[in-house]
Amino acid sequence: MILAAATLAVLVALLLGVIRALRGPTVFDRVLAANAIGTGAIMLLALIGFLTGRPEFLDIGILYALLNIIGTLAVLKFFRYGDLSHPGGEEPGDA
């Protein structure tokens, strides 16, 4: 019962995050919303795993948690340097 209520709450949070990702005026709003949606997906996976008695979903949750940070940092680096293989440090416009 409480697990269903928590699942509903996480779904509401995911909906708000999706709205922010669609409306966000800057790129960083969208990246922040994507990060929040990723965390919400992990929580949703764990709660549904408990709700249906299948705790194997937690492995997928671990995978999502590891992919979330990589995706966020990759998008931020791409929008800063325009290239994922850029070594960083100096700006492309400085040199």
Added chain:
Amino acid sequence: MSALSEVIGSMLIAVGAFFYVVGAIGIYRMPDVFTRMHAAGISDTAGAGLLIAGMMFLAGFSLVAVKLAIIMGVILFTSPIATHALAQAALHEGLEPVGVGNKILIGPGAHPGPEKIGKATTKKTRKPAKRAARKPAKSKATKRKTASAKRRTRS
């Protein structure tokens, strides 16, 4: 013993779901990227932490609890890293946090957020277009037509 741990786990899950929704409302309602990061931090630490703690109480001592602890540790380590990188990138891009430079935040005369500024300017530009006669609109349309015709002739 199991009933007690179930009650404690249910309470922790309820409080965690509350904090999670509060953080999501903050992500939706806050006026700025940096304040939204603050709200996302609430749902990432308090919300997710309490939810996972409650589920650990429900699971008891098992492999499931270890996996939940791994998820919690990964989230607790990566959320501040993502927030730090995001704030650094936003500051490097030139975004200014709302409230810098003695801007009033609450009440009448408050500094509107970036969205409200955009909305106000679009409304100001839209209203005189409605009040004005249809002639300038027609002239604009004709200009567009002529421009498109020029483009066609150029191409």
